[in-house]
Amino acid sequence: MTGSAAAPSLLEVRGLRKFFPIRKGFLKRTVGEVRAVDDVDFQIQRGETLSLVGESGCGKTTTSRCILRALAPTAGEIRFRTVAGPVVDVATLSKNELRPLRREMQMIFQDPFSSLNPRKTLLDIVGEPLLVNGVGSRAERIARVAELLRLVGLRPEYMRRFPHAFSGGQRQRIGIARALALHPSLVVADEPVSALDVSVQAQILNLMLDLQAELGLTYLFVAHDLSVVKHVSDRVAVMYVGRIVELAETERLFTGPRHPYTEALLSAVPKPDPRRRAQRIVLEGEVADPAHPPAGCHFHPRCPYAVDVCRTETPRLVPIEPGHLVACHRAADLRLRGIGG
């Protein structure tokens, strides 16, 4: 899954940027821009799970939406390997060219309440992607919906019911069934469990792991909860104010972070054990405003290790070890604390 650098990647993102203009006044003049995603590079191997983590406003959702072309990127390449073979640049395709590709990239949404149409039955909801793409006859669609519902752990008899009859966890299963209807190769899951109760969260995470093994899915998992991320990811990319600051295999990132922001994030997670009330690193201040990011390393105003160079020069995301990338001027000489044992 990971490590084998020779394996062709399913998705390769290069220099992705997405800026939103800030308009003001009567003439709606552009007076500035929000650099939501600012030069992001990563790739995802087939069958792997890459997680994008970070706090609100770090650009993780914008990145995922650019990949699905729900947003048009400002710059950069999004190279996606289609089932048919050729690699296409999703960033530059036209609406018509995108349509066949939509079947291969699907999305699981955060809120299972607002992402399902309350006036449609499960058959309509889960069957809609099939209908829109003209897959099969009505009888075939019903059979496929039944199969999908079974796959996500729901009873096929429920297909005539409406979403209100289901709990949050069951609704999320419906959303997953809909995402899988067209046999996608890439599934983007944006905070798929953050709206769920803990006991249900575990069920959905397990389901996602099972489905990945069964169907060979590739996940781009967007989340803010590092404990959840640990349970599902092969590799993790940490974002801060529009940039990836660290990217590594999950275990390595958690036990041996090389970026001060990753260290602070790991330390801030409340550990569910009263005997581990350890000293936490509490970051001062707030996440920088992406409309007016600080010069140099965006993290320097909050970084306990910042030196002069951090205030002026933007660090590049470079490998510090094979497969472990970090964007920090001091990465080589800092000894940072992971979560240990």
Place this chain on the structure above:
Amino acid sequence: MSRLQGLTPILEVRELRTYFFQDEGTVKAVDGASFNVHTGKTLGIVGESGCGKSVTARSILRIVERPGKIVGGSIRLRRFPGGGPANGAASPSGGPRPGGPTEEIDLTALDPTGREARRIRGGDIALVFQEPMTSFSPVHTIGNQIVETVRFHLGLDKDAARERAVGMLRLVGIPKPERRVDEYAFQLSGGLRQRAMIATALSCDPKILIADEPTTALDVTTQAQILDLLRTLQARQGMAVILITHNLGVVAEMCDEVVVMYLGRVVEEGPVDAIFHAPKHPYTQALLRSIPSIHAPVRTKLPTLSGSIPHPYHRPAGCPFHPRCPQAIRGTCDRAEPALEPVAGGADGHRVSCFLYPAP
């Protein structure tokens, strides 16, 4: 709770029942909850959505909205002579107390809109909500909202109240409080807004602070800041804190005592260490097992709790947890409701409501 025995709880909730009467049926949001709150300690109330933790908080403050009603039980608030500890200021609500007898008020007997209830709300007991954006008025400045509270409860004049508002904002770590005091809630970031909310809540030196999911809407690094702030302020003011949350990590870091609720009932309570290291109730055990841990090995499946929380209209008979319980005893758990009994050989104050543990 014998570890705290000898200490009279400042708040004593007994057999609280808050029901919502709706056309479709009655929702028993809180159905016989009992627990104690002690000065200087943090009590965590944990449970998943619909377990009644927020309604419990609202019942204590008497702000349950219609068609909800407290139909049974008692909530006793005690005002100790000499005011609370570490609290030099004149007691905000209540008359001259030093040396006097302990006053005891049953909150359930008060008129929720009456003078006494209004004095208690914000005076003795303050609340920090989950979403500060919706709990601040969008058309009044932060300062005016604190001033209003302070003038009502402490009877300060305008200038003194404003001074106090600025002081409170400074206390909770808001930079440039003299300027922020004239800003509106929407001008503050989420973290600052939550700090302002805490400032408002603490502005009248409450003896009890109820924090309902105070960090759920915040990012982890901001959450860490707010939790630190709450801890510092508690140590300083010596108040009792009731922390309502679904996040067991937050509970483990913050609480002294924990109450676990399921479908309106307390299924287990005890010292935080006992709850996390020797949980007795199958629900508590399952809940703890199913939380994703940052210490877990990568890409491992989590043990899960089967099923989901029942719909409030379809409350199971007997023990409310029995349909999801892996150890349910047929013929027992589906017939009768177990009482909350001390755990034999358990930690002080550790009590569980489960037929697997016969009362000692």
